[in-house]
């Protein structure tokens with residue numbers, strides 16, 4: 629009877645772990661409804677699926693060469709894409725958020741969690757929000773001008789004073 633109780637206990641503990649894991653997943657959705665995104669709630673995307681994916685930025689040329697032996701020119705132009713932890717590839721288009729990926733190596737080096745609209749019949753996405761994962765903690769990524777106190781999604785000179793902006797990676801609580 630004792631061992632049956634222990635079995636039962638382990639079974640229940642297993643479910644508690646599973647449920648708390650699920651609860652932690654459901655804690656993620658605020659990312660999906662990023663109010664800062666100009667695309668949030670956009671009417672023309674209302675029939676599209678919004679996905680949340682975790683992984684890294686890769687060059688699709690190099691990834692196809694490495695994984696499938698595709699012949700690529702050594703002097704190719706990088707085509708940035710996203711590879712999830714599970715190994716699925718996505719192609720993202722340039723928008724005001726993803727521009728940072730093209731312009732800033734630091735963003736490309738990070739492990740990222742993207743929420744994005746997935747276009748039908750494709751693995752093409754439109755990024756809605758981009759967070760980094762550093763030491764297991766979710767971080768906000770943005771650029772900041774200390775002089776004007778202006779926050780921006782893209783690197784480069786400040787839109788106001790034209791001074792250099794600071795790259796900020798701030799833990800989310």
Ligand SMILES: [Zn+2]
Nearest residue numbers: 687689690706
């Ligand atoms: Zn490349």
Ligand SMILES: [Zn+2]
Nearest residue numbers: 773776786789
């Ligand atoms: Zn400024």
